Amino acid sequence: MTAVDFHIGPRVYRIDSSNYFDLSIPVAFDGAGLSAFGLPPAGVSTVENAWFVGDTRRGGSCNVKEYQFIPHCHGTHTECVGHIVDQEVLVTEILKDAWIPATLISVKVENGADCPETYIPHKADDDRLITRRTLIEKLTSLDDEDFHQALIIRTLPNSPSKRTWRYVTAPYFSNEAVAEIVRRGVEHLLVDIPSVDRMEDEGRLSNHRLFWELPPDAHDLNLCKAPFRTITEFIFAADNIPDGYCLLELQVAPFLGDAVPSRPLVYPVEVP
Incomplete structure (x- = not known):
């Protein structure tokens, strides 16, 4: 165990730097990995030409592969406001914090037909929504604003x-x-x-715009009030990770893009 003490305001907390949970879903290139928006899974091919083959099983001197994947669709990724504006904005420029106080909660989704809350442009009766009232219910007992810099949400059931x-x-x-998340000062979702x-x-991406405080249908970074926020999608928080306060280490690949593969690690927090 390597104990690390840290301050949030006047209070002291402790983590064990060897005790963490990895929330990332790796990008799989074997055809069996995660995908979204009807796109095929990530792929891989051997680099070869007239004088070289990048496969030792075929007589090559070494293995050299070309990987084809989309950060937004094929694994855990962190994105910034560059996702929806005309100007180039890079995740690696936006994400400045090495350690981020965070709160992890588990929520049940609600059917659109049973939910009085809204969505622009529309919702269907059989849609499944994460709602404000569910967030408020969960955050009532986890209301320490110091740990709301990041909010980690696990949906139930958690298969x-x-x-x-x-x-x-x-x-x-x-x-x-999303408006409630913004009201609570969350910077990393x-x-x-x-x-x-x-x-x-x-x-329309109305929730992305609400989170980054960008007017409806706008694509101008100059109209964005919160370009410092990030969204990380496609995490997986296993059932053995308890709800509560933690310290988040949000590792991102050094790709120059609006969305990059990422590896969120969470460390349970103790009071020494």
Whole structure:
């Protein structure tokens, strides 16, 4: 055990740096991995030409592969406002915090027909929504604002099939739920779904815009009030990870893009 003490305001907390949970879903290149929006899974091919073959099983001197994948669709990824604006914004420029106080909660989704909350442009009766009232219920007992810099949301039921599912439809947030997340000062939102928005939404991405405080249908970064926030999608928080406060280490690949593969690690927090 390597104990690390840290301060949040006047209070002291402790983590064991060797005791953490990995929330990432790796990008699989064997054809059996995760995918979304009706796209095929990630793929891989051997690099070869007239004088070289990158496969030792075929007589090559070494293995050299070309990997084909889409960060938004094929594994855990972190995205920034560059996802929806005309200007180039890079995740690696936005994400500055090495350690982030976080709260992890588990929520049940609600049927659209039973939910009074709304979504732009529309919701269907059989849609599954993460709602404001569910978030408030869960955060009533986890209301320490110091740990709301990041919010990690696990949807129930929590099947391991989330690691390999081919998503055509998926749960998403009501607009009221995202507004509540913004009201609580969350800067980093982590979810185990393909998108915070409905997968078929006429390209409106209303929840992305609410989170980054960008006007409806706008694509100008200068109109964005919260470009410092990030969204991490396609996490998987196993059942043995308890709800509660933790310290988040959000590792991202050094890719220059609006969305990059990421590896969120969470460390349970103790009071020494």
